[in-house]
Amino acid sequence: MRMSNKDDINEKLNIEDSDDKKDYTEEICYLCKRPESLAGKLMQIPNHIYICADCMQRTFDLINNPDNPYINMIGIPPGMFGMTDISSSIKTKKAQEDGKSKKEKVEFDRKKIPSPHIIKAKLDEYIIGQDHAKKVISVAVYNHYKRISSHAPEDVEIEKSNMLMIGPTGCGKTYLVKTLAKLLDVPLAITDATTLTEAGYIGDDVESVISKLLQAAGNDVKKAERGIIFIDEIDKIAKKRNTNSRDVSGESVQQGLLKLLEGSDVEVPVGATSKNAMVPLKTINTENILFICGGAFPDLDKIIKARLNKQSSMGFMADLKDKYDNDKNLLQKVTLDDLREYGMVPEFLGRLPILFTLEGLTKEMMIKVLQEPKNAILKQYKSLLAMDEVDLIFDEEALEAIAERALEKKTGARALRAILEEVMLDIMYEIPKDDNIGRVIITKDYIQGKGVPVIEMRGVSKQKAIASGN
Incomplete structure (x- = not known):
């Protein structure tokens, strides 16, 4: 079967x-x-x-x-x-x-960029003083974007206007560039030169600064090619002296930045700071990217002072060696020879044709920084207490005391925030406890740790001690 x-x-x-x-x-x-x-x-x-x-x-x-x-x-x-x-x-x-690049040059309209006097007026709303620096950067930026606009002359090749900005710490170098990029509505990449090393060593390659700009532009190559790159702490890549080891983060980094400042096609990784087989690459032309380098250049004043004191001599009408010891704006007398003596190579300085300095903050400027900018520190604290329906007032002597303490720290405007955080800690802690408080007046004695702020209750004025660690 x-x-x-x-x-x-x-x-x-x-x-x-x-x-x-x-x-x-x-x-x-x-x-x-x-x-x-x-x-x-x-x-x-x-x-x-x-x-x-x-x-x-x-x-x-x-x-x-x-x-x-x-x-x-x-x-x-x-x-x-x-x-x-x-x-x-x-x-x-x-x-x-x-x-x-050709297509982008045709599409870009220079009329979108405001005139230099308008740029400076906007910068005045956020930055106190530094009139010369704001004027220089306004003209340089305006000329740069005229250079890459569709109305640029074809028979004349206009060179780039890269800038080198020198100023003491806390004088507003980084804040100046941030405000400028916000005003112009262009991509901005801020990087520190301290992390840059020669290719092949641990650290970031010089191309990583272009990668950060590409990320700021949303990986849009066209938008990135008309952006601004601010390289802070540029003084940290000066040539190292009296060293027997290879200078992988000094002169070699300056040599690597030359092609970026001049203008060249650079392949950069997308979404990473180093090239590897798993990261896609994009080609960016740096010819239309504006580079702004800034640094505090510590001890540069000694080099300037040594150059100026070469003319000192003995006798009547002679320049004294201590003539420039108390000059707070000695950096304004800087020359390219002083920067070469500091350790910057001539080829690097040649690609930064615009050199300007920022003033050190004085006591009067410190008081204005506290009060006048759109986002002044005092305005921030007043807004915070206004949410609790409390008025915050600083008398004139208290502002002077804060400015004096800030100058002692020698960290510029950054010291103001640190001092106010310390001063306002107990006030911000105690005020929400009592809904009857209507006004707080900060006095000089409270800033110096000798007294207490004046507390005015709603409808009644009296002085009340707030717990303080001073």
């Missing part, structure tokens, strides 16, 4: 120890999971992987798609696995990249 197909299959599967044992299970496609009976004949690739003809065709179609982000990410030219000519696709892509 002939067995049914079901019995025939069961009989074959029950032969456990037979040498003729065969595997009657169907293979399935690795991608779509369909068995061979449905997908048709499967193709076997290494590692015992089976793929059907439909999935294989879809894979080739995906690879040949020029808009595929995964293929562009790993750098495979479109058409590499199809019938498209590879050389023609590469030429097309290169032509598109070459036309980016």
Whole structure:
């Protein structure tokens, strides 16, 4: 009697120890999971992987798609696995990249950039003093964006107006650049030169500053190519003296920055600060990027003083060696020779044609910094207490006492915030306890730790001691 197909299959599967044992299970496609009976004949690739003809065709179609982000990410030219000519696709892509800068130059309108006097007026709202520095940076920025605009002359090539900004710590160098970028609505990247090292050593390569600008522009190459890069602490890459080890973070970094300042095509990683095989790269032209370098240059005043004291002599009407000891704005007399003596290479200084200095903050300027800017520190505290329906008042003597303490710290305007945080701690802690408090007056004695603030209750004026650690 002939067995049914079901019995025939069961009989074959029950032969456990037979040498003729065969595997009657169907293979399935690795991608779509369909068995061979449905997908048709499967193709076997290494590692015992089976793929059907439909999935294989879809894979080739995906690879040949020029808009595929995964293929562009790993750098495979479109058409590499199809019938498209590879050389023609590469030429097309290169032509598109070459036309980016030209296209952007036509699209950019210089009328979007305000005039220098308008830029300076906006900077005056946030930054106290530094009139010369604000005038210089306003003109330089305005000329730079005229240079890259669609109305720039074609018969004359206008050079870049990169800037070198020198000033003591806390005088407003970084804040000046931040306010400028906010006013112009252009991408801004702020980086410290202290993290930059020569290629091949631990640290960030010089191309990482372009990567940060690309991130600030939302990975938009066109937008990044008209942005601003501020390299702070530029004095930290001066040539090291009296050292026998390799200077990987000094002169070599200056040499690496030369091509960026001058203008060149740079391949930078997207979303990372170092190049590796897993990170896609984009090409950015730095010709239209404005570079602003700033630094405090400690001990530069000694070099300036030594140069100025070469003319000192003995006798009547002679310059004394201690003539410049108390000059707070000695940095304004800086020259390129002084910077070369400090350790900056001539090639680097030559690519920063605009050199200007910022003034050190005086007592009067400190008081204005407390009160006048749009986001002044006192305005911030007054707004915080106004939420509790409490008025905050600083008398004139208290402001002078705060400015004097800030000057003693020798950290510029940054000291004002630290002092006010200390002074306002107990007030901000105690005021919410009593809803009847209507006004707080800060006095000089309280700033000096000799007294207490004046507390005025709602409708009644009296003095109340607030717990203080002073």
